[in-house]
Amino acid sequence: MRLPRRALPALAASALATPILAPRAEEAVLRAGGTGMALAAMRRVAALYAALHPGHSVELLPSLGTGGGIRALLARAIDLGLLARPLLPEEAARGLSARPYARTPIAIVTGGGTNSAAITLDRFAAILRGDVTTWPEGNRLRLVRREASDSDWQLLAGLSPEMARSVAIALRRPGLVTVGTDQENAEALQAMAGSIGVMSIGQLRAEALRLRPLALEGVAPTLDAVEAGRYPLSRTLHIAWAADPVPAVAPFLDFLAGDAARETLLNLGYGPPAP
Structure with missing residues (x-):
């Protein structure tokens, strides 16, 4: 079903305003x-899917991480993994299939304590090492x-040998706040004065977080900059499913595309995944 583009925001808002009832x-x-x-954005997609497809819905579990999602998928505890x-x-050899469905910039962000709007890779590497x-x-x-x-x-570490060394040092430094999930990362960054860390623009916007992305080497972390090759950090998200999935998986995969x-x-x- 194809809708006029102008109709989609209103329909999505209506779907999100509808109370969630027991199935x-x-x-x-x-x-x-x-x-x-991926969770907050996928909740929006799931709400729209349910509004357009009565009798079908998607239940999103709290953050499992990519590895946790794969383990849950292999155990048949979930139908779709968000990777x-x-x-x-x-x-893949264990029967899992996946395909990319979206891409988002990864940004260096701060919760405040500075008027800075930009940062360089050299300075962030020095922050990781504890030199700044x-x-x-x-x-x-x-x-x-x-x-x-x-x-x-890991994406940061892949930028250069110097950044890889700085990430390795940061992982060994004592006394740093360490978080496991993307949601814990967001909470810590928002709660700590003068915070700095790394986060996807998609999560920042979907969760309406009180965090400010910094331009990197003078380039803002936007989809346009990623697609033009001017911004170096982005993450492609994949959706995965096990062999012989339940029948409802195929219609949702079609909708997601x-x-x-x-x-x-x-x-x-x-944005859409890279070609």
Whole structure:
């Protein structure tokens, strides 16, 4: 079903304003879970899907992380996994399938304590190492650290050998606040004065977080800059399913690839995946 573009925002708002009722016995309810950066946006997509497809709905679990989503999918505890990376060969060999559905910039963000609107890679590397501990105004700078397995920190490390060294040092530094999930990351960044960390623009916008993204090397973290190759950090999100999925999986995958879902995602800072 194709809708006029001008009709989508109003329909999405109407869907989100509708109270969530307990599903009737005949409803097809999909369970989905995985990376926290996708949850808030996927809730918007799921609300629109339910509004356009009576009798079908998607239940989103709290953040499991990409690895947790894959484990839940293999255990058949969920029907759809939300991943911040492609499947590994060994995961595909166990019967999982996946495809990309969106891409969002990854930004260096702050919760305040500075008037700075931009940062350089050299300065952020120095912050990771602990060589820089204050903002230009003199306020204390507080780094929020992710775990070594975090996809965004691995993305940072891949920028250059110097950044990889700085990330490795940051992971060994004592006394830093360390968070596990994307939602814990958001909470820590918002709660700490002078905070700095890494987050997707999609999560920031979908969750209406009180955080400010910084331009990197003079380039703002926008979808246009990512698509033009001017901004180096972005994450492609994938949706995964197990072999012999329940019948309701296919209609939702078709919807996720359609105009209505893509318009909703685009408004939240998630563009289409790279060709």
